Amino acid sequence: MTGGRVTVAAQALRKTFAAPKGGRIVAVDDLALQVHAGQLTALVGPDGAGKTTLMRMVAGLLTPDAGTLRVLDTDVVADPQSVQDRVSYMPQRFGLYEDLSVQENLDLYADLHGVPATLRRERFARLLAMTDLARFTDRPAGKLSGGMKQKLGLACTLVRSPELLLLDEPSVGVDPLSRRDLWQILQQLIDGERLGVVVSTAYLDEAERCAQVFVIHQGVVLAEGPPDRLKERATGLTFLASPPAGVTARDLQARLIDARDRVIDAVPEGGGVRFIRQPGADADALGDLLQGAQVRTRPHELEDAFMMMLAAQASSSAGPRDDAAVAPPPALVERPPAQAPGWHAPVIQVRDLVRRFGDFTAVASTSFEVGRGEIFGLLGPNGAGKTTTFRMLCGLLPATSGQLQVAGVDLRRARAQARQRIGYVSQKFALYGNLSVRENLEFFAGAYGLRGQALRHRVATLLAQFSLDAAARSGDLPNGYKQRLAMAASLLHEPEILFLDEPTSGIDPLARRAFWRTITGLAQRAVTIVVTTHFMEEAEYCDRIAIQDAGRVLALGTPQQVRVQAGTGHGSDMDEAFIAIVEQGRRQHASSAAAA
Template sequence: MTDMGTQPTVVSDGLRKDFPAPGGGTLHAVDDISLTVHAGQLTALVGPDGAGKTTLLRMAAGLLKPDAGRLSVLGIDVARDPQAVQDRISYMPQRFGLYEDLSVQENLDLYADLHGVPHEVRRDRFKRMLDMTDLTRFTDRPAGKLSGGMKQKLGLACTLVRSPDLLLLDEPSVGVDPLSRRDLWQIVQQLVDEDDLSVIVSTAYMDEAERCAQVFVMHHGRVLAEGAPDVLRQQARGLTFTAEPPPGMAARDLQARLIDREALVIDAVPKGGAVRFIRQRQADEGALQDLLQGTEPQARPEELEDAFMMLLRQHHQNDERDDQAAALPPSEAAPDKIKVQPKAMQDGGVPQGDQPVIVVRDLVRKFGDFTAVASTSFEVRRGEIFGLLGPNGAGKTTTFRMLCGLLPASGGHLEVAGVNLRHARAQARARIGYVAQKFSLYGNLTVRENLEFFGGAYGLRGRALRERVDAALAQFALEPQAKSGQLPGGYKQRLAMAAGLLHQPDILFLDEPTSGIDPLARRAFWRTITGLAQGGVTIIVTTHFMEEAEYCDRIAIQDAGRVLALGTPQQVREQAGGDHASDMNSAFIAIVEQARQAGKEAP
């Protein structure tokens, strides 16, 4: 590795990159950015969807040419000599190109060939990468048969088959579980510590940005703030509090009350059975006390995410929107106004009161000799938010698909909306809405065309279809003529939810609904979910954001097809015990690792 000394790794001055906007005009993806990234440390790019993080990384990698300004990487002018930069860096995009039919070892060999890695250094390099990623046991396994977390680790290993001077990572932990995310960051930190490697990472996780020496907060192609995490945190000093919900109120309902009052509260999230919030600096004390219904808030230490949310809220109304975003309403415009009356409340079609709307007993699903789901049992009540959590490959998606009637069970009893799925899957599907992990609508159609298509697929016709589509456009604040494939991630998820709710289902299934979207979009998304649950819709959700488990009434943690924990978030944290009882992320990791260790020790 080249000794960079004290020379900056990346320097930009007045950098700009433009693209044609979908509705005409120009989109300033990177807009007059000047920054300096120091060598030998971790640097984070954070910001909401459309902030310009990926565009900036692609320019640094020599894959996009700036339209204006200067960009120097490792002392090289990228616009003049992109190949010289690419010869010295490694870049891992969001969708890294693994060859799924090739084995782990064959993928490593292929990328070593592509990068011209000499054969005499490959053995030691491969061994180190396989040891660091814990993939040594799986060298013969096809990449397509790896879990999501293992694929990400293999992608990182392929990226690092040569020893670079700079590593660029574009949201490397999107879609992976907390254990895999921890492992990825241990690998990156080891490379920084042992090899003095310079790393620039874009991330939607503020706890990941907290690990970095330098953080750049981006929004609409500009840098809003930069500095070390402890410096940025100071912007929220004296404004961060925790409040317990009043008796009989769920933490998510108090969070919804707080987040709706922008004049008093900047941000609020449920955590540990309470609500963490940021008050406005000039908030009226009496009005805030009325909002909290007499609960006395307790001051708490500020975090990087607090400062991040403050910056986004402050600039959300004041920033000049680019042409693409101007065609879309603000992200907070309407999700809290969602009014959905499920069919169960209209015609009495599903069990009412305390009777469960989903009953799972001894559910089994096998694929040949492999058992993906083993004797799983739980129940879900009407209007409940139920979280199904687990590591990649735990059997969550298989369970989800059986619950939705998309996959038959191999054994056990499965009842959804009062219908036995072993005998009447089509009947149950009419009362179910489904939002897939990956955007599954038609990207070449407009928002309205997608809604009309899926409304027709759900049996809506004529006036009823027009009314439901118009209501969905208004409720989810969607621009009807926008091309669906060109929407930012948060709006794609909103469109997917609108499509899933067109037929007013009793039960809504959400498979990793917030994967890859930023904290601002996640807040708006969960405000919508809370409103749906308050309206009587039953929500079943999988997520890898453990803080989102706090929105759930109950959660189940699954691994290797078995349920390891089942109960309220508080009960699950208590099951983890010890130092893990206050933090859902730590509790999740502890429960899964304890179960895996017990499995190893079993005779």
């Protein structure tokens, strides 16, 4: 399907950057594409594919090394300022001024873009209504939730009327409710203003809403076209397996995804496992993997086609596979197997946990337990209180009241002692970007008390396990590899409990599969995992999940029990269940407040 006039036309486009140790890194290589006005276009691809570099060239912020690039009928190389004056670009880390209020941020960006005062009143009113921020104009941007910050960033990007809007991963780090709101705003812009929008995204369900999709890998376009046409390549190869009694969906998924000769991809969904069979594999040859699971066909999706393209590219490449960490992990920690006595004994006990900041209650009387070797998901909208809960569990923030025990230690009295037995991966890369991968691992190993041969052995083991280049500068790694390094650092001291704060935020499906295969391997070795995430598909890996909002626990149980509570039914999409639970909780809270 084509839209109106061509707004972006690239031919033989190339961009390289200086490598830290000499030579050049090719970010975009002989790339060609066309984007049309008045439609939504998606760029998808693994981390390091070149999507952000391409967007920055289209925005007139980077100069191509070779090829031609015309944006809005203007040669970007010859006249980048003209392009910048007509295009609005929202990068992954949009520069909000956190000490300024919502209104002051809008005013500042209007000043920067020279928006006349006569246009601002109507423009601001429409943007505030569209983003539902009209009630918060006096609130400092730094005190907004993650989803509200993204919506304010979009509003600031739109204070002038652009002819083309470029959005680089606009929904990274925001919950399903905020994602839904963002996409409703984009659809209003396209329908109401016939605005052309180019969006890069790690969510393939978002790309499926677009008129045109470009799949980019290693700086080249692997495939392009409408989503319905792209996903045809997965026809007849997509199935859903329901595990037999006694087998978890997570363990069935691990068995399937390890069989790369017969299965391209597998991921838990709705209590079962959706998977893609290798085109050349005999369906009968899957019997030993399925072990009695009931299998039925399912509709193919864009994500299926995407995973097939990347698998085909990996198999044809002579270089190392990007999904190397998907390989079955060795025993990263020496713990008893799952059948050992006491496997389900609680290692985290929370009773009536409360955290207040002044007169604001961030966490209100929360209680739950987490068993040894369990994967426990802590979910909720941006600003729900889950990060505060998470930081208390890690010993990084003291509780106001309540009881909190982790690994048998009372965190209200001995936080330092408990931290010796836990590992922690933060949402933002928290290692030293100017150090090499090996230097980071050796530094943190020393901080954990490892010395001599024990330190060298542990570092070598984790470098191999996570397929990390020891000499690479940490700050230069793609997001997926940064997360691998952060995970490796958190496992140096062989912790009993691992806390993961949105560990896959901003990384592509291929890297997410690799990450979760490692997490599954750790759980199989009796490591307890507590994870926060905004990817609801990842809730399916969890043994149990808790959904919080406004500091209160709204739901607690297995993914299937949460779907039942939500009323969305067995096998339903976890995004639907999450949204239903949160909206039910908000209605009940509003009703109680009105009655009071």
